[in-house]
Amino acid sequence: xxxxxxxxxxxxxxxxxxxxxxxxxxxxxxxxxxxxxxxxxxxxxxxxxxxxxxxxxxxxxxxxxxxxxxxxxxxxxxxxxxxxxxxxxxxxxxxxxxxxxxxxxxxxxxxxxxxxxxxxxxxxxxxxxxxxxxxxxxxxxxxxxxxxxxxxxxxxxxxxxxxxxxxxxxxxxxxxxxxxxxxxxxxxxxxxxxxxxx
Amino acid sequence: xxxxxxxxxxxxxxxxxxxxxxxxxxxxxxxxxxxxxxxxxxxxxxxxxxxxxxxxxxxxxxxxxxxxxxxxxxxxxxxxxxxxxxxxxxxxxxxxxxxxxxxxxxxxxxxxxxxxxxxxxxxxxxxxxxxxxxxxxxxxxxxxxxxxxxxxxxxxxxxxxxxxxxxxxxxxxxxxxxxxxxxxxxxxxxxxxxxxx
Numbered sequence: 264x265x266x267x268x269x270x271x272x273x274x275x276x277x278x279x280x281x282x283x284x285x286x287x288x289x290x291x292x293x294x295x296x297x298x299x300x301x302x303x304x305x306x307x308x309x310x311x312x313x314x315x316x317x318x319x320x321x322x323x324x325x326x327x328x329x330x331x332x333x334x335x336x337x338x339x340x341x342x343x344x345x346x347x348x349x350x351x352x353x354x355x356x357x358x359x360x361x362x363x364x365x366x367x368x369x370x371x372x373x374x375x376x377x378x379x380x381x382x383x384x385x386x387x388x389x390x391x392x393x394x395x396x397x398x399x400x401x402x403x404x405x406x407x408x409x410x411x412x413x414x415x416x417x418x419x420x421x422x423x424x425x426x427x428x429x430x431x432x433x434x435x436x437x438x439x440x441x442x443x444x445x446x447x448x449x450x451x452x453x454x455x456x457x458x459x460x461x
Numbered sequence: 462x463x464x465x466x467x468x469x470x471x472x473x474x475x476x477x478x479x480x481x482x483x484x485x486x487x488x489x490x491x492x493x494x495x496x497x498x499x500x501x502x503x504x505x506x507x508x509x510x511x512x513x514x515x516x517x518x519x520x521x522x523x524x525x526x527x528x529x530x531x532x533x534x535x536x537x538x539x540x541x542x543x544x545x546x547x548x549x550x551x552x553x554x555x556x557x558x559x560x561x562x563x564x565x566x567x568x569x570x571x572x573x574x575x576x577x578x579x580x581x582x583x584x585x586x587x588x589x590x591x592x593x594x595x596x597x598x599x600x601x602x603x604x605x606x607x608x609x610x611x612x613x614x615x616x617x618x619x620x621x622x623x624x625x626x627x628x629x630x631x632x633x634x635x636x637x638x639x640x641x642x643x644x645x646x647x648x649x650x651x652x653x654x655x656x657x658x
Contacts, residue, residue: 279470282467282470283471283474284471287471287474287475288474288478290475291474291475291476291477291478291482292478292482294475294479294483295478295479295482295483295486296483297479298479298480298482298483298487299482299483299484299486299487299490301483302483302484303487303491303518303519303522304518304522306487306491306525307522307525307526312526312527312528313526313528314528314529314530317528333580333588334586335579335580335581335582335588336582338578338579338580340529340530341528341529341574341577341578341579342527342529342539342541342572342574342626342628343530344570344572344589344591345572345588345589346570346572346588346590346594347570347591369593370566370592370593371570371591371592371593373632377512377530378514380521380525381512381524381525381529381530381531382512383512383513383530383531383532383533386532386533388536388537388632390566426514431530433530437568437570437591437593437594439594440594
């Protein structure tokens with residue numbers, strides 16, 4: 264008898280399983296679906312570890328800052344390419360437009376603009392530019408505009424519309440080697456981000 | 462008494478399905494991704510709409526929760542690998558070789574991180590190679606060794622972290638187009654395990 268029980272396959276489910284009604288299972292799955300959707304949409308709202316929140320404390324408003332070289336324990340953000348230097352500006356358009364100037368010197372150099380949610384709404388890579396130096400003004404979006412796709416820069420852009428009042432400008436400058444660090448840093452320091460006066 | 466026990470069982474099952482199932486599947490879709498929001502090419506996986514304003518909710522939650530600041534995948538794609546080409550977990554106790562084809566004029570960067578996206582401390586203070594810093598073979602290929610101890614050529618130290626993650630960032634319109642139009646990616650390297658300690 265014992266030997267017969269040991270060989271029984273598939274094993275008999277516990278008795279409580281037969282007490283579970285089909286309405287409970289269907290209701291549980293439906294509620295699970297709702298919780299899945301709520302959790303997915305709530306994650307960006309409830310989380311505090313996003314890139315903008317991390318950088319907000321360290322970056323002054325409307326000023327371009329060359330970030331110290333990336334090293335263990337001194338990373339600005341996770342998974343960023345480490346053999347590059349970065350200049351960053353936290354812009355705020357509450358008091359008006361912001362002027363941006365930057366040097367985009369070589370292949371791999373790129374200027375990007377991000378919303379606090381991490382959306383990259385504008386990007387300017389070196390290979391699309393005819394000149395090294397770029398200059399433009401960021402203005403807030405009017406309530407009637409509904410641009411969605413990220414815009415890749417044209418060489419003559421003089422005004423960029425930001426979908427949010429606050430955001431980040433990042434200039435990434437890949438390093439060819441440690442010998443180029445001082446030169447790259449000097450080039451990055453030519454970038455600027457200032458509130459338009461008057 | 463039997464009715465009460467029955468009620469308790471049903472409530473417990475309902476809560477397990479609702480909260481356990483709902484939260485666990487949301488966590489999986491946000492952290493690991495699925496074919497709805499990612500594309501895989503061998504060991505490499507990319508979030509197809511990372512950085513884009515019209516990104517799906519899973520991608521937006523992934524970017525936000527992990528503190529990432531990606532460029533739009535219409536310009537640049539970050540491929541992440543946690544496994545080698547045989548499907549084994551990448552670890553710093555093994556040595557790996559990657560052969561990157563000539564991707565000119567694209568700009569690329571290969572970096573090694575620990576499982577949380579942090580750089581791994583190493584005496585050589587080297588954490589990445591890029592198309593502008595790596596030495597190339599005469600035929601244009603780039604061979605990179607990921608290993609704990611020094612290797613000749615392009616040696617990328619994996620330090621003494623347990624699990625490692627390789628991130629290959631490619632800034633190239635053709636690569637970006639491939640991940641969106643279901644095309645075949647030809648230029649991503651195999652991650653070949655050489656030996657383990």
